Amino acid sequence: MKVKKLVTVSMLGSLSFLLMMLDFPFPGFPPFLKIDFSDIPAVIAAIMFGPISGILVEFLKNGFHYLFTSSQTGVPIGQFANFLAGSMFVIPVALMFKKLNSTKGLVVGIGLGTLIMTIGMAIANYFVIFPLYAFFMNIPEMPIEKIVKIIMPFNMLKGLIVGMVFLMVYKRLSKWITTQVV
Secondary structure, three states: OHHHHHHHHHHHHHHHHHHHOOOEEOOOOOOOOEEOOOHHHHHHHHHHHOHHHHHHHHHHHHHHHHHHHOOOOOOOHHHHHHHHHHHHHHHHHHHHHHHHOOHHHHHHHHHHHHHHHHHHHHHHHHHHHHHHHHHHHOOOOOOHHHHHHHHHHHHHHHHHHHHHHHHHHHHHHHHHHHHHOO
8 A cells, every 4th residue: 555655646746747847827917926737636645645645746746846947046946935835725625625525625625725825825925935036036025015916816816726627627536536545
């Protein structure tokens, strides 16, 4: 069972990395804010094997992304931000699914995960991520008003879009996912 879990998490991490490469900017937001569906494999891993597996998929995805694409700053700030956002989204989904073990649990988890990611990333962006970008790229820090007006709505929208797409994927894969649960 450990080998099966290791192989599944590794495959989902690789799939997540590939999906991360298919990102696209969302109209109305700055081009550095992009939506991708790379959190879906992490959610699948998390509901199959627990939140730690989802976090591991997020880690693998961002590690591969940094190895293959590097970073504007030379330091994986963007990958760290993506890891943090993905983990904030995945953990509540997995915990609510474990508690309610139903589609309702997934919907509640997606709502809660989106809310936690939105608020958590606003705080992380203000205190950690944007100051790091400002330091390494010698640019002015983003004021709190822009974080509230740009970052928070983007993360809310991203969580809802990824969540809706995940629910469509889950509907098709639910029998397979639930038979694999450890």
